[in-house]
Amino acid sequence: LVNINLTGTLHLNSSFILKVRIEADATTNSVHEFSYSQHHVCESIKLQLQHVFVLVEDMDYLQYIGGLIGVSALTGVAAASAYLYVTRPLPEVPLVPLHDQSPILEMPCCTTVEPIRVPIDMSKQSEIMRGPEQIHVSKFYKESKNGKFVNYISEDAQTLYETFRKGAYESNNGPCLGWRESLSSPYSWMNFNETLLRAKNFGSGLIEIGIQPRSLVGVYSQNRPEWVLFEQGAYCYSLVVVPLYDTLGPDACAFIIKQTDMSTIIVDDDKKANLLLDKAPRGLKKLITIQSVRPATLQRAKNRGVDIHTFDEIERLGAQGDHPEVAPTPDDICTICYTSGTTGNPKGVTLTHKNVVAGVCAVLLQLGEHRPGVNDVMMSFLPLAHMLERW
Incomplete structure (x- = not known):
């Protein structure tokens, strides 16, 4: 829980004092107070809370929109920023180093198994017949040149x-x-x-x-x-x-x-x-x-x-x-x-x-x-x- 109470005092010389009260932890009731002059506010504000930094840059427009209005605007920006950074989830720790997710292992079995030999040249699986049609026939079966398909291998095993x-x-x-x-x-x-x-x-x-x-x-x-x-x-x-x-x-x-x-x-x-x-x-x-x-x-x-x-x-x-x-x-x-x-x-x-x-x-x-x-x-x-x- 983050509560930010911010007040300002406007003087004749247009300078004001900014007070920021941050209650960051409801259980420990830790309270941090900071005071800044107009000069500091117009340049930048950095709030440090339990290693969380809230940075509001370039607040020069406050002198143009008025001290009290500027203070209100700063209150909203600071509150939203502080809440976002305090409540954001912590990063998950990866199970393995992200730069080394797939180590290369040597597998002896992959180098000892002989490749399977195929009955024909895989780059020449078909043969082109003569004629203008350029018909390709399979080299697996010799009778394919004559337009015959394989029906059986043994005469005594046809059913x-x-x-x-x-x-x-x-x-x-x-x-x-x-x-x-x-x-x-x-x-x-x-x-x-x-x-x-x-x-x-x-x-x-x-x-x-x-x-x-x-x-x-x-x-x-x-x-x-x-x-x-x-x-x-x-x-x-x-x-x-x-x-x-x-x-x-x-x-x-x-x-x-x-x-x-x-x-x-x-x-x-x-x-x-x-x-x-x-x-x-x-x-x-x-x-x-x-x-x-x-x-x-x-x-x-x-x-x-x-x-x-x-x-x-x-x-x-x-x-x-x-x-x-x-x-x-x-x-x-x-x-x-x-x-x-x-x-x-x-x-x-x-x-x-x-x-x-x-x-x-x-x-x-x-x-x-x-x-x-x-x-x-x-x-x-x-x-x-x-x-x-x-x-």
Whole structure:
């Protein structure tokens, strides 16, 4: 708190005495008094208060506007200046010296790692064909000169059904799917042959409960081995995989089920089963649950005319029925992936086996010698409902 009491006395010779009383601290009641003659006031006034300086310069105009009026003007200027300087916040001390915010450190690892070699000269990635059009073609694929696009790398791996079996052969029945129940538990593994057998049994089980080859089947689950078992089982019978995911929401899921006319959806838990039952179109007839569901959910599904089967049950039915496989062709549809629907209803993107295999081959060509090998392990961290993760 700063109170300034300033008085002046006017004499016949136009000289006056200026008194300044400053009460700077309400707690200590410290009082400072200063007296100045007219001569001092007209030149400058400096008030020193606890290392705070208030400087009023060039007050010559006081002699023209009158002593008393000038004193009043000086009072306002001094009061405002003193209050501003006394109450201003103290500067913050920086955490680090401002002149040395980003010290340069030597990182040995940056000098020991060899640069990644690319399969072609990065400054000459394309080749110009003869002719006035000056068409550029990629050097990654030799047949691009003839206007042919890459569709596959191996003759015996042109569909997702064939590529999985190619992996089993190349790895000599190596480890295929790994998972762990918790962060502290070790990984469990299924080899290729076990994965192929379980996938085939599950696909056969879908046929056993009345689903016809090339039908659309949905999956609404987090990443887990059963997701891949279902997908590969679907390809054994040319079924079309339609993934659903949480960010779609109940209304969008109901829209997709109705648009695709799906009768069967695989879900991983009780919660997702109930979400689908909340908005279930009449066309939904079967739910296959990976985990067990509550009796109340079973009754609710029954009331809506929806049958609930367990994943294990479908596998057992498939093993007993042992339906012959119906392998897809490259031009058969393998999946319909829906957008998130941020600008309206979700939009389905239809992809054939040829589409997906060609995309994978393009990536392998660009990776060159760094492409994944039989001893490499891919860590799955994106949702399997995303095509980037499934590729």
